[in-house]
Amino acid sequence: MMATGTDSICISEKLENLEVYTENINGSIKENVVKDILDCDLPSDKVYKLALCFYKEKEGKAVHFSYEDKLQLVAFSQQVAHGPLADVVNKLPVLGALDVVGKDRRLAWQKLGNLTADQARSGFIELLSRKCPLFATYIEAHRREQKERERRSKENEKRRLFEEQEKVRREQEQKLMQEQKEKEEAIRRQIQQALNAQTFDQFKKYAEHQFPGDPEKQGALIRQLQDQHYIQYMQQLQGINQKSMDNENGDEIESPESEKLRSEWVDTNEVNESSHISSDSAVQPASMWTRQDIEAFKQSVSEAEGHGVVRVGHGETVTVRVPTNANANRIFWEFATDHYDIGFGIYFEYGTPSSSQVSVHISESDDEDVDEIEDEVYEDDIASKDPESGPVPSSEASSKPILTEVVPVYRRDCHNEVYAGSHVYPGVGVYLLKFDNSYSVWRSKTLYYRVYYTQ
CATH class of the missing domain: 2.60.120.680 (GOLD domain)
Structure with missing residues (x-):
């Protein structure tokens, strides 16, 4: 069965209407894509550099442009790099009689007139976006990559600030610990000097009894006994302090021995130059x-x-x-x-x-x-x-x-x-x-x- 002439005309009109409708939809989509690219949070000069790099890398490989599109893109890039053609025409080399492509490029450049660099960048980006939809994906990937770099940069900055704060805190703690050690060492020397002054005579007699006529061995024994006496005294004091803490928790009564050694501790710290440690008890500790x-x-x-x-x-x-x-x-x-x-x-x-x-x-x-x-x-x-x-x-x-x-x-x-x-x-x-x-x-x-x- 063959279609009549009237039917053929109707079909042709419907196809033309469909093409117009499709072009309108594609144009609307492309306009939205271009608007998204131009309105992205990347700087315009950054987007232009990416667009120029994309064009140089993909042209003739993943993307194919018409001759007129190429002339227009080159004209935009020349306008951005050198300004209007009228301002630099005297500095450009003379084209040969057979250089048709060069003449077409200068003609396209000349048509841009006094277009500003920002307008030329926008024109390059818009034209590239309309002719190559892949460019929008390319820009989006770079935008996400930049956001990720910024996020990592902020995290690194926070980490750096935290590490600096931790370093300052550790230095302060070490300084406090060093000061505490110096105080404890000063107290230790103070107590040891008082104990040595108290026990020197008895240890000397004991050393003379052990090593008669040998001053060197006597001195070594005296020092050994004094060190052991100091260690024993501090152990007793530590035990009394622990017992005192237990008594405070349990409401117990402190023993006379604890009061006596505590009195010795106070006297040793308050009387720095004293050679004896006082005792309130009649029986001194052994x-x-x-x-x-x-x-x-x-x-x-x-x-x-x-x-x-x-x-x-x-x-x-x-x-x-x-x-x-x-x-x-x-x-x-x-x-x-x-x-x-x-x-x-x-x-x-x-x-x-x-x-x-x-x-x-x-x-x-x-x-x-x-x-x-x-x-x-x-x-x-x-x-x-x-x-x-x-x-x-x-x-x-x-x-x-x-x-x-x-x-x-x-x-x-x-x-x-x-x-x-x-x-x-x-x-x-x-x-x-x-x-x-x-x-x-x-x-x-x-x-x-x-x-x-x-x-």
Whole structure:
């Protein structure tokens, strides 16, 4: 079946209308794309540079332009680079008679007249956008890339500022820590100087007794004893401070020993040049230290005369009674054991000694001799069943001597090093050196000890 002439005319009109409608839609879309490119947040000169670069890279490869479009784009680029043709025509080289392309380019450039550089950029961008839809995608990719760079730049700047702040904070903290260390070091030297001044005489006498006629070894021993005495003092002070904090939390009452050492701490800090640390108690704290020459010490005690070596059986407690001497004011002691530790503590019994001789008493914790008052006093009122549990308060019965705790009974690692110490007489009486092995069920201990006086 063949169409008539009237039908052919109707079909042609419909096709023309469809083409016009399609061109209008495409034109509207292109106008929107161009408007989006020109209104993007990128600077116009930046968009122009991107457009010029896109044209040079893609022309003839991904994109093909007509001859007239190429002339127009070149004219826009020349207007941007050099301005109107009339201003630079005298500076341009003369074209050849056969250079048709050059003449067409100058003619297109000349038609732009006095168009400004910004207008020429906009014309280049608009023409490129209309003829190549891929350019909009190209610009959008660059725009997103620039936003991402700006975002990373801001993050890096924030990170840099944060790191600078952290650096300043760390420097301030280090400065404060350094100042705190300097203050603590100054306090440490202050306390150590006061303690050294207090104990120098007694340590000097002890060193002279240990190394007679050897000033170099005496000086080294004095320094060692002073350092150990300072460490022990600070440990005691730290323990008292911790106990004080516990008491504040538990509403407990502070012990007289804590008040005494706290008084020593205050006096040491307030009286910088004082050579003595004050004490409100009649019984001053004992000075204790350790030495490493345990084998030489045990050999020296074994070779000496007297009862310096004692075997303390399992479950037994040995009490060494040392009466005060009228020609001295301080007692010194040293002891060590073979292989195992032993409990050690000191008590002082006020009263005129019945004898001037040092005596040794051995008792069993489970079998007291009630017929002897001494054993009753020493075992019931002083020794605890376990040295780790601390001392048991003494009885206040008027028939028993007054006893004062000088050093509490605790287990000492005297099988590793020599334990030594000294104490100033609190009055006339007898020192009770307790060597407690009552906690040991099977092991006996060999004890090496030495006691002497100084003024």
